[in-house]
């Protein structure tokens with residue numbers, strides 16, 4: 001894990017875009033708003049926000065939306081993923097999203113944020129012993 005106080009330009013861009021995406025969150029039940037942005041090798045940007053549903057099990061995480069948006073557009077090289085939320089404390093991807101990220105963005109940097117700063121992780125750090133279908 002790396003702690004960022006001063007961010008690189010692409011990290012600042014990711015942060016800005018994740019905050020913008022968070023504004024689109026639909027979270028009337030939890031009030032927990034999440035925004036995600038990701039960058040590909042050619043610097044294309046995709047974003048997502050959590051979208052809750054009255055049938056709560058149908059709610060979707062922001063990470064899932066962002067990653068699947070990119071993958072469904074043919075993206076093969078997600079390099080960095082940024083997660084922000086409207087709550088204090090770092091918002092880490094949930095277990096399901098970690099497995100999804102492992103599958104589709106195994107080499108990406110994962111950034112999580114708090115008012116204290118930005119932390120960077122590898123996928124392996126967040127999901128050791130991931131499920132692999134040999």
Ligand code: THU
Nearest residue numbers: 030032034050061062092093094
């Ligand atoms: N959530 C995300 O979108 N991403 C995360 O990393 C953690 C949780 C959403 C799911 C739900 O809409 C709300 O945040 C928490 O209840």
